[in-house]
Amino acid sequence: MKLPSTILAIFLCLFFFRASSQDIQLTKKARHALEQVDSNAIKKDITYLADDKLKGRLPGEPGYQMAIDYVVDQFKKIGLSPAGESGGYTQKLILRKATINYQSTVVLLKDKSGNMDSLLPGKDIFIAPHALQQSVAVEAPLVFAGYGLDIPGKYSDYDGLDVKGKIVVVIGGTPSVLALPSTLDAHFANIGSKVNIAVSKGAIGLLVVYLRAGVPPSTGTITVAMDPEKTVAYSRGSNSELRVVGRLPRAVLQRLFMNSERNFTQTIADIGQAKASSFAFTNSVSVQYASSFTDIESYNLVGKIDGGDVRLKSEYVVHTAHLDHVGVGRIVKGDSIYNGAHDNASGVASLLEIARTYKRMGSKPRRSILIVMVTGEEMGLLGSAYFAGHPTVPKRQIVADVNTDMPTLIFPLLSIAPLGAAHSSLQKDVAFAAHELGIEVQEDPMPEEVRFIRSDQYSFVLQGIPALHVKYGTKGSSPGLDIVALTKKWRDENYHKPSDEVGSRFDYPAARKYVQLNFLISYSVAQTTARPTWNAGDYFEVLGK
Template sequence: MTEISGGRIRAHVKFLSSDLLEGRGVGARGGELATEYIATQFALLGVKPAGENGTYFQKVSLVGSEPQPSTRLIAIPEKESEIPFRWLDDFVGVNLRQTTNEEFDAPAIFVGHGITAPEYNWDDYRDTDVRGKVVVLFTNEPPSDDPKFFTGKALTYYGRWTYKYEEAARRGAIGAIIIHTKPTASYGWDVVRSSWGREDQHERLAPGEYALSFAGWVTTDAGERVAATIGKSVDELLHMADTRGFRPVSLPLRFRVSAPTKIRQIETRNVIGRVEGADPELKNEAVVFSAHWDHLGLGEPVDGDPVYHGAVDNGTGCAMLLELARAWAALPQKPRRSALFVSVTSEEAGLLGSRYFGDHPPIPAGKIALAINYDGFQPWGRSRDVVVIGSERTSVFPVVQEAARRFNLTIAPDPQPEAGLYYRSDHFSFARAGIPAFSIEEGRDLLGKPPGTGEKLYAEWLDKRYHQPTDRYNDDWDVSGMEEYARFGLLIGTEVANSPKLPTWRDGDEFLPARQRSLAR
């Protein structure tokens, strides 16, 4: 098999996360440079264009919504003084109506986790009309050790903040405010602040489509002031939300909101390259490798640095994608199926680029055998284990197990099942289209280091560098682990590309019906 080079991976990361690319913002100069760089590398590697009109690019039309610092959120209790919240320090939020301003004064209601899941006999909106109201809720979902109840400790899509806003809009709420806690979100307020206190991208609304006038978050401390209006604490509200039989609770307050928003139309793009397969028939099918190129661009300076470099997230994944494309193109005997190398846009805003690809694939979804995603690799060197989130849900799992055996790797379980990582990266968009999909992630059992070092380093990175300007490349990085994870994915991809049968999902999986529909077309 063609060799994977850590030196080339290092060089790509160094360039993609440099100040020159200004954090690879979507709809910004740095993002355009990143896509030109990736497309140019594809061309140099002999990877053919697989985008639109003979190019490497698939256009994705989005709307940029930038909340203004003058955004106001005031709680008005029935029997107490107004409670003004401070922008960024107490709350963040955005007007999703794609208008330049939304102002309203509306009653508030606490809806627990904001979930309607009939398959689990759970409805936080039971017998309640929230039209024209602001729903207050927590992210995540009711905890359980029962794998048949919200899949136990592993978060489902019902726990994602994106679902919360989608369900609130379906219910006709005018606004939705999530009370942030680190346990329910799995990250600190600084991540929310850096991600939401800037322009975000959204899919363009269709004529007449309803959207929330305000989708926001408040800190735990701000949530305490809201909870106190009914004599509760945030912990007590969360306990209520976690309890079966929960019913919505009207809050004795109104929210007054002013959400001035700077709106612009954004034309961004996915970058797609193709290496043709060797089989006359199977070359019309493909294995996909993906990694998102975008990060947060320029933002609020931290220690004087306004560039959110995104070296780990996801300069590493892009670099590995380019090295995988080089290795596949250099194979002396090409696999039977083709390979698509896809670097997608706007992952940070909610998987928008991969979602567009899933809805508009260059070949039918039923002809895509597998999607392997690379997102955020740490520079800690090699490990004894590897995490392959979601692979056990597919018929490809025996191939994954054999590849791990050949690399002398243990397949480790999801280290953060409660964080819902399967629903937070681009493979989820492929899965929604029915395509068997998963991400490869680094293990935490690091070679040559004491037990627990990987967990300690990850916690430190999450606390100090995730979605911060400090996510920078350094020349002392150990990229040997990235080399191995790229080789591991290459082996899985070539095995699937040569398999006579198309993979699918395991019986009973939530994505199996979509796969069956795609195969029937």
């Protein structure tokens, strides 16, 4: 018999709570600190960070520095230990915007007889700039690798295909017939995953063809995070080991198929049914292009709550929230300041209150806690990509990340969707926290939004660190209230718009409960002797090895 989803959720919650509570107990001090979570303090922090004078907290601008100064001041008042670089709270990084010079870009398509045909940059091919090299010249054979997937134990477009030293052409997205969980589907559809898989197979380039409508146009720019020495680039969607990354229109892909004597329509149909149909084209391509760079300095902020267990205090549970927003932009209804009150002043305020809650306990958690405010999330998860790949503590000692990004605190918090938790033992910690607060745990009600790869926890997942991001579920305070529809409506009206400001809709009792929930999740991880683990056989367990 199939249990109704609500009953199943409660059953799982109670099961996982029992498994978790065998190892931890919520002490009187912790419970007292939890009860002291202050919605007024949360509101005060949001109000400052979303004030017009911060001009939307764009990295590199004075408003972002004002946000840094405010958070550092709060770290000091709370009593967090500096955990950044050189004994301070900051971690310096470079945000590099790379732009391709299409006027000097030359792309030549060569057939097996040596005949050459030009591809017009910006029309027949769209090349992304290189993040580290100002000029690139490469010539290589082309191969077709279906969707560019390599899913251990399930499916691979690379079986029997030699791509070493070659440029791979792949289709964007994933075949629906694989029926991947929404988190995995989002991961494998992400261009960064296709790039990294191609690199792991020895390719030197990747060209993606999107068959579906509605794909945003290529801009000829990318933005990456770099170390101050500018030797390594970090981002969700690029890999500097590839010499060429770009897009091809459908029409050019069809031309390649005609030259190969393969049937385009049949091949696309076959890969849509997860029938590997990879092969080597008869064409090669020669590409020359130049990139120009604009660099700005920016900072992540890192504060620490020291652990008290002699063995576990050298391990870290990380709380993340992005401090940046998008600055000043197009005027909408007379306003051009994109304040980002919900996105993500509310997340930063939540972390500050979580830190206060830990300090109010008057006793140390067993593991240490890092409170990390990251930069460049709106540019592509850049600050978190840099911190997760280049942390200020030993990476192997980071056991989990609990991310807070735009919780959308506009309704009472009655149910949650912990994005990513189902892949690891963090699901037990979520169940423990939800049980304590009487919150229902649900699956992602909006899997089509691919939110799992769109916020900073994903940077930790890519480094093999279990991570999650708690979003609202579907349970409303009155019968017939469609939380999903109302949230989408609110987002369409306010997301990345000047109207996302303090005067917009906020449910501060929900904000208080959200802080309590995320505190309890990290508290559970911090107090549990065993460190979090990926589920046995889970893809992200394989990725982390």
